[in-house]
Amino acid sequence: MAKKSNRLSVWFLSRPKTTGFIFFWFLLSLISLIVSQRYQIFQENKEREISNILASVEGNIEQSLKNGYNIALTLALTLDNDGKPNNFEQVASQLIKSNPDLQAVQLVPDGIIKYIYPLKGNEPALNLNLYKSPPRTIYEAKKAIITKKMYYQGPVKLTQGGVGVIGRLPLFINNKFWGFSAIVVKLDTLLKQAGLDNNKYENYRFQLSKVNPITNKEEFFLPMKYDLKHQQSKAIVFPEGDWKIYVINIDPYGTLWQIISAILFGLSLTGLSSYLLTRLLRKQVQLQTVVHAQASQLIDTESKFKNIFDHAAIGIARVNSTTGEILEVNQYLCDFLGYKENELLSKKIKSLIYLDDLGEERISFKKLLKGELRQFNKESRYLGKDGTVIWGSVTITPLWDEGEVPTNHIVIIEDVTKRKLEEQILIDSQRRIESLINTIDGIVWEGNFSTHQCTFVSEKVKDILGYSVKQWMSSPNFWLDHLYPEDKEGMVSYLEMMLPNDSQHDAEYRMFAKDGSIVWIRDIVTVIREEGQSYKLRGIMIDITNKKEAEEALNKSFNLVTEQNKRLLNFSYIVSHNLRSHAGNIQGISTLIESAQTEDDRNEMIQLLKKVAGNLNETLFNLNNIVNIQTSIDIDIEPLYLSDYVQGTLAVQKTQILSKKATILNKVDGDIVVNYNRAYLESILLNLLSNALRYSHPDRKPVISIACFKEDGQDVLRVSDNGIGIDLEKYGDKLFGIYQTFNGNADARGFGLFISKNQVEAMGGKIEVESALNKGTTFKIYFK
Numbered sequence: 001m002a003k004k005s006n007r008l009s010v011w012f013l014s015r016p017k018t019t020g021f022i023f024f025w026f027l028l029s030l031i032s033l034i035v036s037q038r039y040q041i042f043q044e045n046k047e048r049e050i051s052n053i054l055a056s057v058e059g060n061i062e063q064s065l066k067n068g069y070n071i072a073l074t075l076a077l078t079l080d081n082d083g084k085p086n087n088f089e090q091v092a093s094q095l096i097k098s099n100p101d102l103q104a105v106q107l108v109p110d111g112i113i114k115y116i117y118p119l120k121g122n123e124p125a126l127n128l129n130l131y132k133s134p135p136r137t138i139y140e141a142k143k144a145i146i147t148k149k150m151y152y153q154g155p156v157k158l159t160q161g162g163v164g165v166i167g168r169l170p171l172f173i174n175n176k177f178w179g180f181s182a183i184v185v186k187l188d189t190l191l192k193q194a195g196l197d198n199n200k201y202e203n204y205r206f207q208l209s210k211v212n213p214i215t216n217k218e219e220f221f222l223p224m225k226y227d228l229k230h231q232q233s234k235a236i237v238f239p240e241g242d243w244k245i246y247v248i249n250i251d252p253y254g255t256l257w258q259i260i261s262a263i264l265f266g267l268s269l270t271g272l273s274s275y276l277l278t279r280l281l282r283k284q285v286q287l288q289t290v291v292h293a294q295a296s297q298l299i300d301t302e303s304k305f306k307n308i309f310d311h312a313a314i315g316i317a318r319v320n321s322t323t324g325e326i327l328e329v330n331q332y333l334c335d336f337l338g339y340k341e342n343e344l345l346s347k348k349i350k351s352l353i354y355l356d357d358l359g360e361e362r363i364s365f366k367k368l369l370k371g372e373l374r375q376f377n378k379e380s381r382y383l384g385k386d387g388t389v390i391w392g393s394v395t396i397t398p399l400w401d402e403g404e405v406p407t408n409h410i411v412i413i414e415d416v417t418k419r420k421l422e423e424q425i426l427i428d429s430q431r432r433i434e435s436l437i438n439t440i441d442g443i444v445w446e447g448n449f450s451t452h453q454c455t456f457v458s459e460k461v462k463d464i465l466g467y468s469v470k471q472w473m474s475s476p477n478f479w480l481d482h483l484y485p486e487d488k489e490g491m492v493s494y495l496e497m498m499l500p501n502d503s504q505h506d507a508e509y510r511m512f513a514k515d516g517s518i519v520w521i522r523d524i525v526t527v528i529r530e531e532g533q534s535y536k537l538r539g540i541m542i543d544i545t546n547k548k549e550a551e552e553a554l555n556k557s558f559n560l561v562t563e564q565n566k567r568l569l570n571f572s573y574i575v576s577h578n579l580r581s582h583a584g585n586i587q588g589i590s591t592l593i594e595s596a597q598t599e600d601d602r603n604e605m606i607q608l609l610k611k612v613a614g615n616l617n618e619t620l621f622n623l624n625n626i627v628n629i630q631t632s633i634d635i636d637i638e639p640l641y642l643s644d645y646v647q648g649t650l651a652v653q654k655t656q657i658l659s660k661k662a663t664i665l666n667k668v669d670g671d672i673v674v675n676y677n678r679a680y681l682e683s684i685l686l687n688l689l690s691n692a693l694r695y696s697h698p699d700r701k702p703v704i705s706i707a708c709f710k711e712d713g714q715d716v717l718r719v720s721d722n723g724i725g726i727d728l729e730k731y732g733d734k735l736f737g738i739y740q741t742f743n744g745n746a747d748a749r750g751f752g753l754f755i756s757k758n759q760v761e762a763m764g765g766k767i768e769v770e771s772a773l774n775k776g777t778t779f780k781i782y783f784k
Contacts, residue, residue: 050234050247053204057245058236060194065167065240068183069150070314070412071095072169074397075105076181077410079171083178085115087401092117094374094397101189103164109179111141122160122184139213144168145177152241155187155208155221163187163221165241187221196245198222207233207246224248315413317349321369321398321406324348336392336415338385349411354381354389368398369406379416391420443541447479454479464543466514484510484518508544520548636677637763642717643670646706649685656693662702672708674715674783680759687756688779692721697774717781726771 074095078085085107092105096117104122107115111130116122130141137153144151154165164187168180191197196206208221232249315333317326329344337344337352353361357380367373375397382390392413399408443465444458453476461472465482472478483491487509494507505525513519525539596602646668650657657664674681689704696702705720760767764784771777 046232046249047234050204050232050249053201053247054234054236054245057194057196057206057247061238061245064185064190064193065150065152065238066314067099068152068167068185069169070395071099071102071105071183072150072167072181073316074410075107075183076169076171077399079107079173079178081173083109083173087399088115089117090401091397098375101185101193102183103158103162103186103189104160104184106182106184107179108168108182111179113182124159124161125184128159136212136214141168141180143213144180145170148172150240152243154241155190155210158184165190167240191222194245196222198224203250205248205250207248209244209246210242211244218244315392315411315415317344317411317413318399318408319349319411321400321409324350327408333413336390336413337382338388343385352382354383357381365396368396368409371402374398374402379420382413390415391417441542444539445541446536446538448536464513464541465511465519471514479511482512484512486510518545519543520545637675638678639673640676640678640681641670642672642674642681642708643668645681645685649682649689652686653689653693656690660693660696660702662693662696662704665703665705665707667705667707668717669708672715676763676783677759680763684756684759684781687753688719688781691753692719692723692777695721695723695777697722697724711782715783717783718778719781720776720778722776725773725775725777726769727773728769728771 075088075091078088078091080086088107092115095105096102104125105117106113106125108130113125113128113130116126119126130137137156140151140153148170150167150169152165152167155163156166158164158166164185166182166184168182171178171181191208196208198205205224206222207224209218210221211218233246235244235246237244315336316330317333318328319326325348326344329341331341334341334344339347350358361378361380364373364376364378368376375395377393377395379391379393382392384390393416395412397410397412398406399410400406441460443460444456445454446456447454454473457469457472459469461467461469467478475481480488480492491507491509494505505527507523507525509521509523510518511521520543522542522544523539524542525537528536528538593602593605596605643666646666650664650666656662689706692704693702700722703722705718707718709716709718757767760781765782768780768782769777770780
């Protein structure tokens, strides 16, 4: 073989033209590679994706194979030194319960299936002689014996029906072949465990193949309409079953030049790879020959348990269940803990366990001794010989039957220290990031645009809104459900119409906090666009309640100043107009008194002067009342039963009610309480009731209705009558002005409604009127 390789090398070296021609094509391939750079990048991405998929499948299958090996190994431990199985049914039952994907487990002494569990459904396989089976079965069974390793037959049609794989671990007792410890797995189950689902990826398909040892032809086990020769693919080989798993790219897209360059590259790479692979395989065969020779020597010199233990890829120990003394260990466990075999055999198992994990393991082991558990798995820390802490994934299985006195148990340990360290690094990194996020003075969040589902929210949500992170994440529509009703429709439209059109947004809205209060939020949102995925939103919600309250207070102050200015202007007009009128009258009458020629004329002027002075005094009194209302700061406010004050007003107006033969409909409930000034409430009720009586219609008896009800959560007093009404189109803007009269009533002063309006507004409320000529009038008082 080596000579042939040398001759080939000499052949190439002795033919420069041929070598130059080959190099030309190789160089042409490289040039094509450069020209098709974009295509290569695309192909490399596909290769990377295929490799990632293969890595995932490889990990799944290796885990399944390792698990199958552990099961077969555990089943083998039921054999005694004479090759008789002890407690096969119990151990097999426990294994099936722990591994429900198994169809059956078997013990096959001398190649005949004598023990099988569960028997139900697998009866045709019982007493099946492997050496009288089809040639392929005989070949693959012998291969397991020759390699002295677990080997998987199949996929093959099972005697008990269906298609599956059979893993057989050869067992040797006293250096003599005893038979097999075997497991049976349905093909569908194996494919599911490996993740070989052809519906999982849009552009990739899986294929499982194996070379038939009889015909030397590659057989494929998954249906697929694509030809491997014309598709981009990659494969991995599992020597445990001589399986070959392909991942195939079925993407039909690509330009003609990309396909041509890929073919050229593939041809050159195939030739080179084939040559290198041939050399590598030859070396591999040589190495395997050496390894097999050494393995045969080792197997011939080791006992049954040493064969099983020392070839295991995990640490195994047999322990006295009563004393805790270690009875047997394999080399892997010695390497794992850093001890020699004799050192471990002088120790008790509890001395190797990290102190903080010892208590939890004791609890589980006591349950095992009591029969409450038949097996338990956990991750524990162990102390190496040099004092280092090592993480191990531990499986403890008893070797006694249920109800028997505990004797020995098997401890299987897998080193997971590296994974634990990596997990801790990730946890520490995540904690640092979360700690940093939680120091930000705002709620940092992330969500899915299409579903409105929040995928992350910082702890600041508790400080600002009172909700825990768990409560916030408990519902897909939690944020939407807690929006202030008046802001909800606007925010939904904002999300659907505005957000996708830009990368960053700033919105202000209200939310209900956990305690029911309303919190103003400023939400600064960034839209994250990733190819092939729906939009993501990331943002920070800042509490701007204080700012909004300050703005509201400022607006109220501005409106108050504006209203006060209006009132001051109106008051100045009243003062300048009314007092000037009275002053002019007094001045004119004084002149007339001086020029009066008779005593009667003088007395008449003096009487007129008294009347004008009285009017001036009344004007000053009214102006003083207005000033008192508009400038009062400390107005006494107390809870008042509205019904009591309505009854009191009706009592005061009883004479007028009787004289007018009025009907009063008092609908005010006795339990309605308003926070108001006592004098203002009496004055307002008196003015409204007296006006309803004074301006009754001459052709019908007055009907006055008094009621109190809720409107948008606010108490409203309504006083309605069927009187002569008011033309609001003509007088609506003057209705509440001072000294404004509209119906020619001699008793009207035009002051009552003006005073009532000022009193209502001084209490923070408002007054509204609805009226129509000859139909009646309705006044509404809105209490704050």
